[in-house]
Amino acid sequence: MSTVANKKLRGEGLRQRVLETALGLFSTRGYFNTSIHDIRREADVSIGSIYHHFGNKEALAKALYDDLLERMDAGLREVMEREQDCRARCDGIIAFLFQAATEEPRTMRFVLESRHREFLPDEPPVCSSQPFMRMRECIEQGIASGEVRPIEIPVAATAAFGGAIRLVHLHLDGVLEQPLLRYLTSMQDTAWRAVATDSSNPTSNTIKETEE
Template sequence: MGAGMSVAGGEPERRRAILDAALACFTVKGFSATTVDDIRIRSGASVGSIYHHFGGKERIAAALYIAGIRDYQEGILAVLREHRDARAGITALVGHHLRWIAEHPDLARFLLRRRETEVALASDGELREMNRALFEAIADWLRPHVAAGRVRSLPTDLYSALLIGPSQEFARHWLEGRTKSTIEQAERSLAEAAWAAVSVEGA
């Protein structure tokens, strides 16, 4: 399977094979043009196995979306656990965001193109709970840095926009081949910009 095509680990082997096949089909043909039979042929799974694990194509797409978001978010949580220093942690968050996209370009394109509302409808609240837990973890990590006067006190959604928003915009253009800078070249500047956006002057 080509670089960037495989869904992150943690899924049972057959289920993961179906998700990998779905991602490959969505990448080549697009979501609308892909059929369950395309996924069956590419994965080697039976139709019965596909419907046993997922149901229809919308459920497969929702499971793929959630698997990708879970892997991405687990990396964010690992960064928070590993860094107590505010500046180092925020720099690492930006780095994780960009490197994850560089390592999973096809999955990143799929995540960016699918509407989260569509996935939420097919995921029975799982995506909403994952996002809630992530924002709570970020808020908990930021709280002592805000109290110590190193980070500005802001609503949680603004932290996300300021820390990840510029990197997300760069990544969109990078995935479409519209940037001159590489991910590695962009990482340092975007990390410095993220820190400048949320830090207290002189911290």
């Protein structure tokens, strides 16, 4: 049974259907366990169409990868624009990650879990991609403004978001008892404790009533 409507499509619509189908197959079976013929069958298009639009399998994966990274980055840009101080931004980023992992697990699986370098050898590692650079940047500014302790950037960035990212992995692997979003505020608080300066860190109570 196909996950997409079976009305015959052409042009951009067809292209999108192929991308959608490829995302589904790549994220569940993996790139190497998915053949072009599999995609053809499930998307209900022809081999010729796929090669007309994408050229080859690797380019199809790259198009999908770029598309998803751009969408993720758009989400993060939105957070960075909406929130101004570092704490609010970190919270927003984690919330965005959790929400995306909940609503679009396939996207998250493909971006976060698959080893892109195995099938896109010329692509830089994910951690150098825009979304991840944005997280790093957020932390850098936090250090500059004094909200974050002055420690090495890579340590601060991984400490701030590494826990959340690992929790997303556990969620995608299906080993969490509770829905991911149930852990959100707890994770935000815990992550912030790791990197916050002592003055901006709660010392004996975890309840924060006021915005700063």
